[in-house]
Amino acid sequence: MNTRTLPRLSRAILPVPGLQRPPSTPEPGIVHLGLGNFHRAHQAVYTANALRRTDGPWGITGVSTSPGRGPRPVLTGMAEQDCLYTVLTLHRDRAVAATVPGVHHAPLAADGQGADVVAAIGSATTRIVSLTVTEKGYTFGADGHLDLDDPLVRADLKGGTPRTALGLTVRGLQQRLRTGAVPVTVLCCDNLMDNGRQLRRLLGEFIAALPAAERDDLQTYLDTAVSTPSTMVDRIAPATTDEHRALVARAFGVRDTVPVPAEPYKLWVLQDDFRAGRPAWEAAGAVFVRDVAPYELMKLRLLNGAHSLLAYLGLLRGHRSIDQAVTDDLLGAAVEAAMRDEILPTVTAPDAMPGKAYIAELLDRFANPALGHRTAQVASDGSLKIPVRWAGVIEESLAAGRVPRLLALGIAAYVRVVTGGADAYDEQALGIVHDAARPRLTELARRTREPGEAAGLILTESGLLPQQAAQHEAFASAVAEAARTLHTHGAEAALRWART
Secondary structure (H helix, E strand, O other), X not given: OXXXXXXXXXXXXXXXXXXXXXXXXXXXXXXXXXXXXXXXXXXXHHXXXXXXXXXXXXXXXXXXXXXXXXXXXXXXXXXXXXXXXOEEEXXXXXXXXXXXXXXXXXXXXXXXXXXXXXXXXHOOOOOEEEEOOOHHHHOEOOOOOEOOOOHHHHHHHHOOOOOOHHHHHHHHHHHHHHHOOOOEEXXXXXXXXXXXXXXXXXXXXXXXXXXXXHHHHHHHHHHHHEEOOOEEEXXXXXXXXXXXXXXXXXXHOOOOOOOEEEOOOOEEEEOOOOEOEOOOHXXXXXXXXXXXHHHHHHHHHHHHHHHHHHHHHHXXXXXXXXXXXXXXXXXXXXXXXXXXXXXXXXXXXXXXXXXXXXXXXXXXXXXXXXXXXXXXXXXXXXXXXXXXXXXXXXHHHHHOOOOOHHHHHHXXXXXXXXXXXXXXXXXXXXXXXXXXXXXXXXXXXXXOOOHHXXXXXXXXXXXXXXXXXXXXXXXXXXXXXXXXXXXXXXXXXXXXXXOO
């Protein structure tokens, strides 16, 4: 796919609403860090749809933040295809729509082109710097603060070409300060609670760690010329497979190496605090509210929290994908019970998202087999996801006198997946769960004599939960018992135990 083959795409190839062609690529106004599937199926689609209704200089300069080791297919594919790609909207067993957003400019790589990325952020034409770099991309530690022991963070603070998302952003802001560029909005589109505030705090901590000669004016610039509105983003966009590439080839007769599969559902809720303008995203269906927090909490705890529970227990039940896990009668019923009885009591549902209806909608979305969302992919980086997705639910439940046994089982399942080796699940068939904490957690487990003791030690030493929750006698006992049951009797027995 490229600008020469685009005219060959026909609206008649796919069912209604069929294929939407992109507008001509607009002038750049957004630099986006994180060129993965989610951004390309969410923010890019909202931006393209907004520009079909209202013109503006809102082209996107996408930045790949993946490490430079080995091939980077998205970066290469986007460059080869004139920044065009297909978003396949998949429902059950058929593609219901296909879109070519067409809003990206030549992509950059943070690792190798960092100076160009800083220059793009610092450019006077850039009005928004947005990020989808996942939780680990913000380089914070277990306490939620900037990890000053991270070697990449230390290197970025010393100067030279930055490589971390925060380093690139701060050095770009520094360049704007030097050249007198207009104010700018830095927009977090990741699953962090109160993500605008968290991003602002992390930027401030990075600036505070700089030498005094750089620090003071830059902090003033952050305070006076930079906004960081909170957002809630929601669309399931799993990893691209050869099946998705083949679907594009069959349907359109063109070769697309980097298509993006996505579910029909999408939602974007934002605070309207943009210092230098923004696309008319509301014309594309985005929702602007004064307080994003209720939407954010609902999505983070119910969707993302249930996703993680399905992933760890699904792997232990031998399921390769989320749809297989949720349609497992025993596991699906248990996750629904966790959402209804353990998670929902800890959130206040917005009027637009009634809790029980939202749960039903989520279960239906999870069950979409056309997405093929891999359990191993969802389960990766649990050491960063669990503190965000489960810790608040567990802490608030315990404070209210409830012991969330299904989430206790979730903790035990996580421990078993990341430390259990070949005895836990079939990595060759189901995929490897990547987690930077795996070596440390495995070492902790080796110090103990049995699975319950290992889970208890990891619970207190890992930083997954606040210490008060991790050391809660009844909850720690439940985690240990769940771990022993998983090890001795398997996931089916553990699921039955958790619901007694």
